[in-house]
Amino acid sequence: MIGKLNHVAVAVPDLEAAAATYRETLGAKVSKPQALPDHGVTIVFVDLGNTRVELLEPLG
Structure with a gap:
């Protein structure tokens, strides 16, 4: 059984919108x-x- 996972990376097209979703939801x-x-x-x-x-x- 996994007790803790360090992190998972997810590529998103709009960082600000994705961050807001996690924060608000x-x-x-x-x-x-x-x-x-x-x-x-x-x-x-x-x-x-x-x-x-x-x-x-991604930048740019």
């Missing part, structure tokens, strides 16, 4: 967006208690 804590130009994405982490979801949106 699940009451989740969402980190501030962080651009990672070397990886070509902007990310946020959604804290769901026993796991985190990494939402990522």
Whole structure:
């Protein structure tokens, strides 16, 4: 049985809208967006208690 999962990454077309959905629907804590130009994405982490979801949106 898995007790805790570090994180799962999900690519989304609109990071702001996806983060708002997790925040408003699940009451989740969402980190501030962080651009990672070397990886070509902007990310946020959604804290769901026993796991985190990494939402990522391609840059440009």
